[in-house]
Amino acid sequence: MRLRNPAPRELREDLTxxxxTIHSRGFTQEIPVNAAAQKKASNEITIAEKKLTEFKQIYNLTTDFQLRHDMYEKIVDL
Structure with missing residues (x-):
């Protein structure tokens, strides 16, 4: 019986x-009740920071190069 050598697999290089580096403010200032635009902007910043944290976790955990690249694009576009 002759053993076959497995075909060499190409290692795909991660080019991402x-x-x-994104620095978060880390705190939200107290916004007056009548400042609707400021409150809306503050809420959008908070949501973006939560998304950024989630995307970074996925980016750091994945081993799939395409998914890693897609997550990188989402982080940059955020």
Whole structure:
């Protein structure tokens, strides 16, 4: 019986650049009740920070190069 050597698998190189550094404010200032635009902007910032955290976790955990690239694009576009 002759053993076959497995065909060499191509190792796909991850060409995704490192994640950009994004600094969070870390706190939300007290916004007056009558400042609707400021409150809306603050809420949008909070939502974006939550999405960024979630996307970074997925990016760091995945081993699929295409998914990693897609998550990188979402993070950059955020």
């Amino acid at each position: 650049p490192p994640l950009p």
